[in-house]
Every structure is written in structure tokens, then in C-alpha cells.
Amino acid sequence: MKTAPTFPARLAWWRKRRGLSQLQLALSAACSQRHLSFLELGRTKPSREMVHRLSAALDVPLRQSNALLLAAGYAPAWTETDLGAEALAPIRSALDYMLGQQEPFPAVVVDRRWNLLQANEGAVAMVEFLVGPVTPGSAINLADALVAPDILRPHLTNWAEVVRYFVRSVEADVIHQRGRIVGELRDAVVAVRLLAES
Numbered sequence: 001m002k003t004a005p006t007f008p009a010r011l012a013w014w015r016k017r018r019g020l021s022q023l024q025l026a027l028s029a030a031c032s033q034r035h036l037s038f039l040e041l042g043r044t045k046p047s048r049e050m051v052h053r054l055s056a057a058l059d060v061p062l063r064q065s066n067a068l069l070l071a072a073g074y075a076p077a078w079t080e081t082d083l084g085a086e087a088l089a090p091i092r093s094a095l096d097y098m099l100g101q102q103e104p105f106p107a108v109v110v111d112r113r114w115n116l117l118q119a120n121e122g123a124v125a126m127v128e129f130l131v132g133p134v135t136p137g138s139a140i141n142l143a144d145a146l147v148a149p150d151i152l153r154p155h156l157t158n159w160a161e162v163v164r165y166f167v168r169s170v171e172a173d174v175i176h177q178r179g180r181i182v183g184e185l186r187d188a189v190v191a192v193r194l195l196a197e198s
Contacts, residue, residue, distance in 0.1 A: 004071065007046065007071035007073075008040050011068070014058045014060055015040075015058065022036050029053045029054050030053060052065075062078040065078060066078050096118075100120065102122065103120055104122045106119075106120065106123035107120045115141050130155045146162070
């Protein structure tokens with residue numbers, strides 16, 4: 001069974017991913033380079049405040065900031081809330097406004113697994129023009145629709161180019177989230193792209 005990366009390993013990975021030296025990160029996080037070196041070597045344990053400062057200095061996504069906190073022995077600071085929750089009513093209102101502003105051009109809201117959460121009228125009209133009526137409330141995954149041989153692919157003359165662009169986007173998500181599900185999505189899309197180009 002594979003063990004989760006330790007806090008020192010995670011910290012060093014993010015620092016190198018961001019292309020920062022220990023000195024640069026130490027200055028951004030308002031600590032000494034020596035202290036940062038000790039954190040990366042595991043010779044000292046970070047405070048909760050230090051984990052937050054390092055996460056901010058490294059521009060680590062909230063999900064991965066939680067992973068850093070857990071690796072350092074602290075409880076997560078951020079919660080994941082369903083888009084339908086009452087607390088997110090202002091967010092839904094803002095999304096509705098942005099989708100409306102894109103009309104008549106297609107615009108969608110997806111989650112990190114590319115499941116369709118919301119779409120404006122332009123997006124619905126385009127999809128229904130291409131594939132026929134969509135059952136209201138049906139689960140739609142845009143990644144599946146893109147790579148499946150009989151959904152969007154027949155309508156895209158530059159399908160291989162679109163898939164290459166999509167793969168880059170998914171790979172960026174993998175880098176930020178380091179998620180198994182997103183990584184599997186990338187692998188599936190890459191496999192389909194390679195098949196199409198062979």
C-alpha cells in the first residue's frame with residue numbers, strides 16, 4: 001500500500017513546482033531560509049500558521065492546502081460544499097449572471113471532474129443541435145462527451161486538436177490537484193487521442 005507523501009516531501013514538491021528557491025519562498029512566507037530548510041528536511045514541525053503562510057506563498061489550491069495541513073498533523077481548514085447548498089446562493093447567483101452575459105454564445109460550469117453543473121441557453125441549443133434533445137436532469141460529463149466516438153467527435157473536424165488542448169487543461173488540473181480521479185481522466189483522454197492519431 002502506497003503511503004501518502006509527508007509534509008516535507010509535499011512542501012519541497014510544491015516549491016520546486018513553482019520554480020522557487022528556498023530563499024525566495026522563505027522571503028514570501030516571512031520566515032528564514034534556515035527554518036524552511038529544516039521544514040523540508042523534517043527537522044522541525046511547522047505551526048498551523050506557517051502551513052497557511054507557505055500555502056499562500058506557493059499559491060496552493062485549497063484542497064491541496066488541506067492536504068498540507070493534514071500531512072503536518074493539523075485538521076483541514078477548508079470544506080467542500082455542494083453547489084446547491086444554501087450558503088452558496090450568492091455564488092449561484094453570480095454564475096447565473098456570468099452565464100447570461102455570454103448569451104448567445106455557449107458557456108458552461110463544470111466541476112473538477114468535468115461534470116456539467118450549469119449551462120446557458122446557447123450551450124444547450126448547441127448541444128441539442130449536434131446530438132439531439134438532452135433529457136433534463138441527466139448527468140453529463142464533458143470529458144466523456146468529447147472522447148466518446150459517437151457524441152461530439154463526429155461534429156468536430158479538428159477533433160484531434162481539440163483533444164490536445166483539452167489534455168493540456170486536464171494536465172494542469174492534475175498538477176494543481178494531484179488527484180487520482182483527475183489523473184485517471186487525463187490518462188483516458190490521452191489514450192483516446194493517441195488512438196485517433198495512430
